[in-house]
Amino acid sequence: xxxxxxxxxxxxxxxxxxxxxxxxxxxxxxxxxxxxxxxxxxxxxxxxxxxxxxxxxxxxxxxxxxxxxxxxxxxxxxxxxxxxxxxxxxxxxxxxxxxxxxxxxxxxxxxxxxxxx
Amino acid sequence: xxxxxxxxxxxxxxxxxxxxxxxxxxxxxxxxxxxxxxxxxxxxxxxxxxxxxxxxxxxxxxxxxxxxxxxxxxxxxxxxxxxxxxxxxxxxxxxxxxxxxxxxxxxxxxxxxxxxxxxxxxxxxxxxxxxxxxxxxxxxxxxxxxxxxxxxxx
Numbered sequence: 001x002x003x004x005x006x007x008x009x010x011x012x013x014x015x016x017x018x019x020x021x022x023x024x025x026x027x028x029x030x031x032x033x034x035x036x037x038x039x040x041x042x043x044x045x046x047x048x049x050x051x052x053x054x055x056x057x058x059x060x061x062x063x064x065x066x067x068x069x070x071x072x073x074x075x076x077x078x079x080x081x082x083x084x085x086x087x088x089x090x091x092x093x094x095x096x097x098x099x100x101x102x103x104x105x106x107x108x109x110x111x112x113x114x115x116x117x
Numbered sequence: 118x119x120x121x122x123x124x125x126x127x128x129x130x131x132x133x134x135x136x137x138x139x140x141x142x143x144x145x146x147x148x149x150x151x152x153x154x155x156x157x158x159x160x161x162x163x164x165x166x167x168x169x170x171x172x173x174x175x176x177x178x179x180x181x182x183x184x185x186x187x188x189x190x191x192x193x194x195x196x197x198x199x200x201x202x203x204x205x206x207x208x209x210x211x212x213x214x215x216x217x218x219x220x221x222x223x224x225x226x227x228x229x230x231x232x233x234x235x236x237x238x239x240x241x242x243x244x245x246x247x248x249x250x251x252x253x254x255x256x257x258x259x260x261x262x263x264x265x266x267x268x269x270x271x
Contacts (some may be wrong), residue, residue: 023133023134024130024131024133024134024166025131025134054155054158054159056159056162056163056166056237057163057166057237057240058166060236061236085152085155089159089240092239092240092243093236093239093240
């Protein structure tokens with residue numbers, strides 16, 4: 001169970017991966033990771049959920065909150081790799097309409113913002 | 118013949134996982150498929166989180182008592198706490214995103230509304246067949262969640 005992140009090659013975008021359950025055990029770490037990236041001016045984020053087996057309302061709130069912050073700085077937060085159960089949870093509260101969701105994480109990676117320097 | 122199981126844990130966030138596992142084991146025993154067990158786990162997670170956050174107002178204030186009952190046609194989970202009265206029916210439902218988007222509300226305005234909360238209860242109302250809440254001075258809050266056994270007409 002862990003949260004990891006990497007800067008995408010030739011890009012200003014960061015990918016944050018979640019391995020395990022997005023519940024009380026991991027939500028604080030995800031929130032901290034996303035907040036730190038946003039605090040440091042990284043507003044183009046991809047969250048890879050392909051190794052995420054569970055999400056509760058706290059996990060959803062954490063993602064929406066980071067998405068809002070990214071958007072307010074002209075960035076965005078995309079999601080990729082959701083399994084069928086996670087997709088169902090997102091759809092139940094209409095979050096599938098709020099987030100850009102990519103089934104394939106390679107596709108989401110390719111949309112990363114190109115480095116400006 | 119009804120099968121009843123009971124678990125009592127301290128009202129702490131790490132204990133929620135134990136509640137989920139306990140309910141998942143009982144639900145599997147009741148014959149639910151994996152998707153339904155997953156749904157029941159989510160409902161118990163959300164209900165337990167609400168107890169710690171709202172009824173107790175924090176961790177280590179009181180215990181959470183969980184009972185599961187399997188009878189001929191239903192699977193019932195009862196969660197009890199000794200916290201302050203918490204009326205989940207007073208929690209507003211989250212916005213209907215499909216309708217609100219159609220009404221021209223921006224996604225930013227929507228996401229602001231979604232911060233208000235009530236998402237957990239939305240899951241519970243959507244995924245359980247029946248939900249009841251009661252409060253009395255002796256037993257505190259009692260939340261009863263019922264799921265009909267698969268293939269049974271109730």
